[in-house]
Amino acid sequence: MKGPPNLDNFNVTPKMVVGVILLFAAIFAAFSTFYTVQAESQGVVLRFGKYSKTVDPGLRFKLPFGIDKVYVVPVRRQLKQEFGFGTSGASNRSQFSPSSSEQAEERSMVTGDLNAASVEWIIQYRVQDPQLFLFKVRQPELTLRNISESVMRTVVGDRTVDEVITIGREEIESDALVMMQELVNKYELGLSIDQVQLKDVNPPRPVRPSFNEVNQAQQERESMINVANGEYNKVIPRAKGEAEQKIQAADGYAFKRVNEAYGDVSRFNAVFEQYIKAPEVTKRRLYLETMKNVIPQMGKKVILDEEAQQILPFLQLEAKKGGTR
Amino acid sequence: MKQMTLIALVIGAVVAVILLGNTLYTVPETQQVIITQFGRPIGEPITKAGLHFKTPFIQEVNSIEKRILAWDGRPNEMPTKDKTYIVVDTFARWRISDANQYFLRLRDERSAQSRLDDILGSETRNAIAKHELIEVIRTTKDREPAADSTLSNTPGNIGVLYPINKGRAKIEEEIFTQAAVKLQDFGIELLDVRFKRINYNQSVRQRIYERMISERQQIAERFRSQGAGEAAKIKGKKERDLQEIESKAYRTVLEVRGKADAEATEIYSNAFNRTPETVEFYDFVKTLETYEQLFDDDTTMILSTDSDIFRYLKAVEPETP
Numbered sequence: 001m002k003g004p005p006n007l008d009n010f011n012v013t014p015k016m017v018v019g020v021i022l023l024f025a026a027i028f029a030a031f032s033t034f035y036t037v038q039a040e041s042q043g044v045v046l047r048f049g050k051y052s053k054t055v056d057p058g059l060r061f062k063l064p065f066g067i068d069k070v071y072v073v074p075v076r077r078q079l080k081q082e083f084g085f086g087t088s089g090a091s092n093r094s095q096f097s098p099s100s101s102e103q104a105e106e107r108s109m110v111t112g113d114l115n116a117a118s119v120e121w122i123i124q125y126r127v128q129d130p131q132l133f134l135f136k137v138r139q140p141e142l143t144l145r146n147i148s149e150s151v152m153r154t155v156v157g158d159r160t161v162d163e164v165i166t167i168g169r170e171e172i173e174s175d176a177l178v179m180m181q182e183l184v185n186k187y188e189l190g191l192s193i194d195q196v197q198l199k200d201v202n203p204p205r206p207v208r209p210s211f212n213e214v215n216q217a218q219q220e221r222e223s224m225i226n227v228a229n230g231e232y233n234k235v236i237p238r239a240k241g242e243a244e245q246k247i248q249a250a251d252g253y254a255f256k257r258v259n260e261a262y263g264d265v266s267r268f269n270a271v272f273e274q275y276i277k278a279p280e281v282t283k284r285r286l287y288l289e290t291m292k293n294v295i296p297q298m299g300k301k302v303i304l305d306e307e308a309q310q311i312l313p314f315l316q317l318e319a320k321k322g323g324t325r
Numbered sequence: 326m327k328q329m330t331l332i333a334l335v336i337g338a339v340v341a342v343i344l345l346g347n348t349l350y351t352v353p354e355t356q357q358v359i360i361t362q363f364g365r366p367i368g369e370p371i372t373k374a375g376l377h378f379k380t381p382f383i384q385e386v387n388s389i390e391k392r393i394l395a396w397d398g399r400p401n402e403m404p405t406k407d408k409t410y411i412v413v414d415t416f417a418r419w420r421i422s423d424a425n426q427y428f429l430r431l432r433d434e435r436s437a438q439s440r441l442d443d444i445l446g447s448e449t450r451n452a453i454a455k456h457e458l459i460e461v462i463r464t465t466k467d468r469e470p471a472a473d474s475t476l477s478n479t480p481g482n483i484g485v486l487y488p489i490n491k492g493r494a495k496i497e498e499e500i501f502t503q504a505a506v507k508l509q510d511f512g513i514e515l516l517d518v519r520f521k522r523i524n525y526n527q528s529v530r531q532r533i534y535e536r537m538i539s540e541r542q543q544i545a546e547r548f549r550s551q552g553a554g555e556a557a558k559i560k561g562k563k564e565r566d567l568q569e570i571e572s573k574a575y576r577t578v579l580e581v582r583g584k585a586d587a588e589a590t591e592i593y594s595n596a597f598n599r600t601p602e603t604v605e606f607y608d609f610v611k612t613l614e615t616y617e618q619l620f621d622d623d624t625t626m627i628l629s630t631d632s633d634i635f636r637y638l639k640a641v642e643p644e645t646p
Contacts, residue, residue: 014331049353050375105400105414108524112463112470112486115537116525135354137418138392146397146416150519154493157462157523160470160484161537167471187393187418187516206534210541217545221552228559236566243574250578254585261589265596272606279602283609290613291634299622303638305630 029064036060040076044130045069051131073130078194081145083107083152084120085199094141108204109153115161116207120199123148123180125191132190140189147187148196151179161203165211169198347381357421359387359428370424389424390434393516396441402526403450405458410526413461415449415500417441418516419508426512440511445518448504452496459487461523464494483540493520 036059037043043055045062046069062068079095084107086096097103107118125144127133137143155176159168177196184191203211275282295301352358357372362384371377372391379386400414419441421427431437453461463486470486497519505515525533597607620626630638 046354046374048374048376049351049356050373051354105522105524110458110462110523110525112459112468113484114459114462114487114533116530116533136392138355138390138394142397143393143395143418146395146519146521149521150416153520153522154464157493158465158468158486160486162484163471171471203537204530204534207537207541210538210545213545214541214548217548217552221548221555224552224556225559228556228563232559232563232566235563236570239567239570243570246574247577247581250581254581254588257582257585257589258592261592265592268596268603268607268610271610272603275606276602279606286610286613287633290616294616294620295626295634297622298620298624298626300625302625302627303630303635304627305639 032064033061034059035062035070037072038074041072041074042130044071044073044134046071051135054130071130071134073127073133075127075130078124078126080122080124081141081148082120082122083145083148084118094145106149109156109164111156111161111164112158113160116204117156117161117164118200118202118204119152119156119164120201121148121152121176122195122197122199123193124195124197125193127190128192129190132188134190136188136190140191143187143189144184144191147180147183148176151176151183154179165201165203169201173198344381348378349376350379350386351376355390355392356388357391357424359389359424361385361387366425366428372424387428389421389428391421393418393420394434396438396445397521398442398445398449400522401446401449403453405453405461406455407457409458410529411453411458412522412524412526413449413453413520414522415445415518416521417445417504417518420514420516421512422514423512426510428512430511437511437513441508441513444504444507445500448500449518451503452500456491456496460489460491461493461496461520463487463489464492466490466492483544 035043037055037057039057041057043060044051045053045055047063047067049069052068060070062070081094082096084103086098086103097106107120109117109119111117123144133140152172155172156164159172162168164172173196177193180196181193184193202208350358352371352374354374356374357370358377359370360367360379362380364385367384370389396417396419398415398417400412402410402412404410421437427437431440466489468486470484472484497517501515501518504518508515524530597603628635630636
């Protein structure tokens with residue numbers, strides 16, 4: 001530029017027009033040749049709409065003016081879809097169904113014993129093959145949602161409501177995972193399913209109290225049995241012990257009885273041995289010894305002459321004990 | 326003169342660009358292209374992605390999807406063979422296999438989707454009406470359900486999978502084969518059809534809930550009665566065991582005591598019954614022992630002087646002992 005513009009001298013030459021056009025073109029080209037592929041992603045490059053190559057993360061170049069087109073696909077990011085519920089704040093638009101009535105439809109299923117169940121689950125997946133993911137199927141994420149719902153109902157439809165709600169959860173997860181991956185491969189979605197997780201699995205709301213009632217009744221049964229067992233345990237061991245006590249006492253009695261018998265007999269034999277040597281004297285001695293012990297014990301003693309029996313009626317036999325002495 | 330050549334140059338360039346723009350076209354990976362001349366398709370559809378040429382102005386480029394497409398049916402209420410009203414939601418995958426045919430018969434995707442609605446909708450209806458509900462719910466014929474141990478031996482249909490003849494997958498396949506043939510005419514290849522959702526309709530749902538509730542209540546009642554029964558059993562066993570223990574003890578006690586008594590008696594009689602002398606001596610000793618315990622200080626004893634103990638009371642030499 002040379003000083004302030006002199007409009008009178010300013011001639012638009014063709015050279016200038018071409019120059020300005022070329023300049024803008026060059027700036028535009030420079031900006032549209034650079035692009036960055038983030039660490040978690042891969043870039044798929046198309047030339048004139050035809051697939052040419054897949055590039056790894058980093059700063060990359062391409063041909064400008066729409067000759068090369070790049071799709072960046074986050075291959076390393078784990079993506080998630082939710083069914084029957086929605087965690088708000090998701091960046092992924094296909095993560096959950098927007099309307100709650102749609103979510104209610106997603107949840108409700110029919111089980112193999114023709115009962116109803118409400119099943120919430122999530123799947124976690126990744127883009128495995130960006131080329132297939134981009135070009136093979138239109139709306140691959142919607143397709144995945146459909147597959148997931150169809151498979152979950154197939155798996156749940158083969159099970160009883162009790163399996164679905166309680167004991168069969170892990171089996172459902174693993175079976176569903178296998179079937180989903182099979183279909184995803186068949187449809188060539190270029191995705192890999194990492195995980196199928198059941199979330200809240202419940203009987204339908206109106207039925208729920210009756211399921212709880214079953215649990216309660218089960219508890220009641222256990223507690224009734226426990227109470228009865230408690231009663232049993234309170235009484236029986238004690239009765240056993242008491243029985244044992246009585247038997248031991250009887251055993252003791254038996255020992256005592258027999259030993260005493262032996263003792264008595266030994267004593268008798270020993271005394272008898274002496275007695276037989278001098279029966280008259282011994283007998284007399286024993287008699288007198290006994291009398292000596294016996295007579296003082298008695299409260300009142302009346303000694304009568306053998307010829308004075310008529311006195312007897314006058315005696316006051318009712319005399320109280322301790323009255324005399 | 327210089328100005329003239331410049332203008333000619335610019336016009337030439339513009340014409341060249343327009344011409345080139347009308348001759349060159351790109352086919353993306355996701356599309357195929359039919360070239361039409363005055364509305365009539367010319368040659369085979371171009372499926373190879375990349376840069377292509379055509380005759381400018383008279384030939385037109387018509388882009389048609391090459392990818393696998395989705396058909397997502399509306400939920401429809403329909404009866405099964407056993408007259409249960411259910412809401413069925415199906416989806417299908419399809420592809421434009423014959424682009425020319427497709428272009429001629431349908432022209433655009435909207436009319437294709439409406440054909441799919443018609444054909445798949447009616448085939449689904451037919452298939453559902455021909456089968457009982459359980460056939461579209463279950464898939465595996467011989468699957469044995471895992472039993473919840475707490476619910477085992479429950480009367481009724483709890484924990485039982487209803488038997489099927491065909492199953493969901495076979496019925497989906499039937500719909501698929503019927504519909505696939507009809508769609509071929511439109512240049513559409515049907516890839517598969519699946520049930521997305523099958524549900525009871527609102528009024529049926531209410532009945533199902535009632536049944537489920539009564540089923541569960543029956544289980545609950547059974548648990549309660551089991552509890553009462555078990556408790557009664559234990560109570561009975563308690564009574565029984567108690568009686569057994571006590572009576573056994575009673576019996577043992579009496580046996581032991583009886584045996585001991587018998588043994589003692591035997592010992593005594595063996596010793597005392599040996600000879601007439603032992604009998605007499607025993608009699609004597611025992612009588613004396615009895616005296617020792619017979620009297621207390623309440624007793625009044627009247628003794629005659631001719632009793633043995635007082636025989637010396639009146640005289641040193643009594644006449645007769």
